[in-house]
Amino acid sequence: xxxxxxxxxxxTSINDLTAAMGVTTPSIYTAFGDKKRLFLEAIDMYAGSPDxxxxxxxxxxxxxxxxxxxxTAAAEAFTGETTPxxxxxxxxxxxxxxxxxxxxxxxxxxxxDIIARLTARIDKDVTDGILPVITSSSxxxxxxVAMIQGMSVLARDGMERESLQKIAGCAxxxxxxxxxx
Amino acid sequence: xxxxxxxxxxxTSINDLTAAMGVTTPSIYTAFGDKKRLFLEAIDMYAGSPDxxxxxxxxxxxxxxxxxxxxTAAAEAFTGETTPxxxxxxxxxxxxxxxxxxxxxxxxxxxxDIIARLTARIDKDVTDGILPVITSSSxxxxxxVAMIQGMSVLARDGMERESLQKIAGCAxxxxxxxxxx
DNA sequence: TACATTTAATAGCGATCGCTATGGAAAATA
DNA sequence: TATTTTCCATAGCGATCGCTATTAAATGTA
Numbered sequence: 232x233x234x235x236x237x238x239x240x241x242x243t244s245i246n247d248l249t250a251a252m253g254v255t256t257p258s259i260y261t262a263f264g265d266k267k268r269l270f271l272e273a274i275d276m277y278a279g280s281p282d283x284x285x286x287x288x289x290x291x292x293x294x295x296x297x298x299x300x301x302x303t304a305a306a307e308a309f310t311g312e313t314t315p316x317x318x319x320x321x322x323x324x325x326x327x328x329x330x331x332x333x334x335x336x337x338x339x340x341x342x343x344d345i346i347a348r349l350t351a352r353i354d355k356d357v358t359d360g361i362l363p364v365i366t367s368s369s370x371x372x373x374x375x376v377a378m379i380q381g382m383s384v385l386a387r388d389g390m391e392r393e394s395l396q397k398i399a400g401c402a403x404x405x406x407x408x409x410x411x412x
Numbered sequence: 413x414x415x416x417x418x419x420x421x422x423x424t425s426i427n428d429l430t431a432a433m434g435v436t437t438p439s440i441y442t443a444f445g446d447k448k449r450l451f452l453e454a455i456d457m458y459a460g461s462p463d464x465x466x467x468x469x470x471x472x473x474x475x476x477x478x479x480x481x482x483x484t485a486a487a488e489a490f491t492g493e494t495t496p497x498x499x500x501x502x503x504x505x506x507x508x509x510x511x512x513x514x515x516x517x518x519x520x521x522x523x524x525d526i527i528a529r530l531t532a533r534i535d536k537d538v539t540d541g542i543l544p545v546i547t548s549s550s551x552x553x554x555x556x557v558a559m560i561q562g563m564s565v566l567a568r569d570g571m572e573r574e575s576l577q578k579i580a581g582c583a584x585x586x587x588x589x590x591x592x593x
Numbered sequence: 594t595a596c597a598t599t600t601a602a603t604a605g606c607g608a609t610c611g612c613t614a615t616g617g618a619a620a621a622t623a
Numbered sequence: 624t625a626t627t628t629t630c631c632a633t634a635g636c637g638a639t640c641g642c643t644a645t646t647a648a649a650t651g652t653a
Contacts, residue, residue: 239507242422245611247509255632257613266611321565325506326420328428339569370578373566374559377579381562384502385554388520397551398558404586426641436602438643447641599650610639621628 232273237315240270240334241327270323271337277319278341285348293361294353295406298375301349302399305379309386310395318383342380346372366407378402413454418496421451421515422508448515451504458500459522466529474542475534476587479556482530483580486560490567491576499564523561527553547588559583 234251235243245266249256263269291297309317320342324335346369353368382395415424415432426447430437444450472478490498501523505516527550534549563576 237507238509242508242512244509244609246609256611257631257633260612261631322506325565325568326418326503327423328419328425331423335568342565342569367578367582370575370582373571373575374579374582377562377566378555378559378583379562380565381558381560384506384523384561385558387506387516388523390554394551394554397548398555401548401551401555401586402559402583405582405584406586425639427639437641438603439601441642442601595653597650597652599648601646601648603646604644606641606643608640611637613636614634616633617631619628619630621626623624623626 232276232319233315235270235273235323236277236319239323239325239327241331267331267334270334274319274323274338274341281344281348284345288348288352291352293409294349294356294371295403295409297352298349298371298406299399299403301375302379302382302403303396305382306386306392306395306399309383310392316389317387318380321380321383322387342376346376349375361409362407363410371406374402374405413457413500414496416451416454416504417458417500420504420506420508422512448512451515452518455500455504455519455522462525462529465526469529469533472533474590475530475537475552476584476590478533479530479552479587480580480584482556483560483563483584484577486563487567487573487576487580490564491573497570498568499561502561502564503568523557527557530556542590543588544591552587555583555586 234247237243238247245256245259248259248266248269252259259269263272287300288297291300305318308314320338324331324338327335349372350368353362353366353371356362357364357366357368378399382398385398386395415428418424419428426437426440429440429447429450433440440450444453468481469478472481486499489495501519505512505519508516530553531549534543534547534552537543538545538547538549559580563579566579567576
């Protein structure tokens with residue numbers, strides 16, 4: 232997972248993987264089938280269970296809190312000292328040949344799922360009267376995810392964690408004000 | 413440029429390039445030297461002259477107008493019908509092997525230049541009393557560029573132009589209010 | 594027309610890609 | 624201990640990578 236995270240899907244060779252995993256080439260193929268399935272398993276491990284995301288969304292006091300937590304966690308994860316820079320979802324399949332079109336859409340599906348769940352969480356706050364009804368939940372959710380993916384790029388460029396945190400906070404300044412109870 | 417834009421730097425082969433350009437392999441090497449220099453020329457063509465960016469920044473009435481124009485132009489450029497989806501800077505070198513580290517930093521330098529110029533433009537508005545002195549110009553500028561790079565990811569995922577425009581507008585909602593004259 | 598010079602295309606260089614067939618050592622059964 | 628079965632590493636498959644040497648065609652000079 233770390234090697235794919237660092238160097239991307241197509242630009243990681245089987246040789247890179249065997250060296251990092253300390254196993255031989257046939258072992259990988261008997262265990263995972265092929266490179267594509269190994270990558271998809273790595274993506275699953277990286278993204279974590281959708282249920283976990285759903286749980287943290289549900290447990291947040293407000294949708295804004297949930298979005299803030301996602302942005303903060305991203306800034307921290309993208310600058311970890313024991314992991315590659317940036318977001319694996321953002322960089323591993325950002326580009327590629329036509330052979331990897333299905334892998335790219337698999338990663339895109341993960342993003343779409345995150346946007347959909349965050350959109351639903353925002354809708355809940357609108358229904359509960361916490362956010363104004365004119366709020367475009369899907370726009371807000373997509374903005375947050377776009378922000379996270381963009382932060383990945385700057386993290387890869389070397390931007391430090393504190394700067395990313397400020398950017399994340401800045402992006403949330405446009406969040407609609409909560410209505411009075 | 414279009415092929416690199418579509419498929420990325422390392423994941424574009426010389427064969428892809430000759431097919432798209434309608435020339436033979438040796439022609440490319442006599443004209444450009446090697447694949448790396450061809451890519452860097454394509455990046456220059458894509459990014460345009462820094463002077464042009466500087467000029468549009470200077471001509472904008474306010475830094476906010478300049479940022480808004482950049483975001484709007486990005487949403488449009490990333491969904492062009494005659495060009496690949498997304499931003500070439502964001503996707504072409506988002507990941508790669510260690511051989512292409514210098515190419516990745518070259519692209520990163522382009523981004524840093526854009527952030528620096530936008531930061532300076534915001535500082536000008538602060539100096540002119542249009543924006544409050546507590547404004548973190550570098551944070552605002554980095555937020556805008558991160559937003560643009562993140563929009564590239566969503567554009568690649570298939571998001572339509574109107575949605576991207578809404579996201580861009582949403583990101584600007586957090587921009588500090590102009591002071592009264 | 595005969596020759597020299599430049600231009601560009603065919604063919605192929607070594608290296609590496611993802612992937613797999615084959616052979617030999619360790620573990621389990623008899 | 625003898626035999627069978629399981630396991631895994633070495634070696635190499637065809638294809639493609641970035642790149643270039645060599646050869647044929649086109650152009651300019653005499």
